[in-house]
Amino acid sequence: FQSGFGQQSDFGQGFQGGFGQNFGRQGGNARRKGRDLESGIAVSFEEAAFGCKKMISFENKTMPSLEVQIPAGIDGGQRVRLKGKGYPGSGGAPAGDLLLKVHIAEKPGYERKGMDVYTTENIPYTTAVLGGEAVFHTLYGNVTCRIPAGTQSGSKIRLKEKGIVSMKNPAVHGDAYVTIQIAVPRTVTPEERKKLQELEQLKTTWRRTA
Numbered sequence: 001f002q003s004g005f006g007q008q009s010d011f012g013q014g015f016q017g018g019f020g021q022n023f024g025r026q027g028g029n030a031r032r033k034g035r036d037l038e039s040g041i042a043v044s045f046e047e048a049a050f051g052c053k054k055m056i057s058f059e060n061k062t063m064p065s066l067e068v069q070i071p072a073g074i075d076g077g078q079r080v081r082l083k084g085k086g087y088p089g090s091g092g093a094p095a096g097d098l099l100l101k102v103h104i105a106e107k108p109g110y111e112r113k114g115m116d117v118y119t120t121e122n123i124p125y126t127t128a129v130l131g132g133e134a135v136f137h138t139l140y141g142n143v144t145c146r147i148p149a150g151t152q153s154g155s156k157i158r159l160k161e162k163g164i165v166s167m168k169n170p171a172v173h174g175d176a177y178v179t180i181q182i183a184v185p186r187t188v189t190p191e192e193r194k195k196l197q198e199l200e201q202l203k204t205t206w207r208r209t210a
Contacts, residue, residue, distance in 0.1 A: 034087035034096035041080070041100040042070060045107035047137055048074050049164050056100070068100060073115070073167040076104040109137075115164040115174025122183040123147060134177050138162045145178075153182040 012065055041056060051072030057065040068080060079099045086096025104112075111118040112209025123134045131149030135142050138159060156177050188196065 027205075031091040031093040032089060033093045034089040036096040036099055037086040038099045038101070040103055042069075042103045042105060043070055043074075043179060044105050045110060045112070045172070046139065047124070048102065048104045050053045066098075070102070071167055072170070073165040074102055076102060077113070078102050110139075112164065115166060117163045117174065117176045118179070119176065120179045120181055125184055128152070128180070128182045138176050139164075147180075151180055151182075155180045189197050 039056075041054060043052065043054065047054075047070060049072065052070050053075075054068045054070060055065055056068055066082065066085060068082065070080065070137060074080070079101050082098040082100070084095045085098035088095045109119055117139065119137065121136050122132065126132075127147050128133060128151045129149065131151070132147055133144055134147050135144050136157075136159065143159055143162065145159070147157075156179055159176040159178065161173040163175035166172040166174075
């Protein structure tokens, strides 16, 4: 009662043993929301990109297994919240929430940066020189792309909207970026070697006359 009366009065002292104890017991039964429970959940690269349902179980056998909806486009380190699945509340208050931190497994040959996906693909040296078409792998299947003549190793090709979907707007996607590597054959046939030598001679003659 100090805050109400400024000083502790005889009234407060007289009820110290009775009312004070009752008040303490009431405070112990006060409604208080349960604390949040934090854990982690592992998903594959594709599961994070397209969304999925996962079952999780706990070491404490008294807690039932839970089905978790992983939203499409979620990124590593983000959390999925399950309301009311945390520690129980007191005094009839609701339970806390379960917060699951998402861990995304690596996918060989793929790198994710936000909503964009980066890969590396090999193309034949003849396609790089003359131009043509090449088939690239994406999360959504194979895509045929036009390769400009004279493409250099290390060049990047953008595949629009072949990246990760936005969690906020399913109509919005990131892009995929393909880094080109030129595949040089380890061996060539005698005929191929002859043609390459003829090409080298033509290039040498052109440099001299240029």
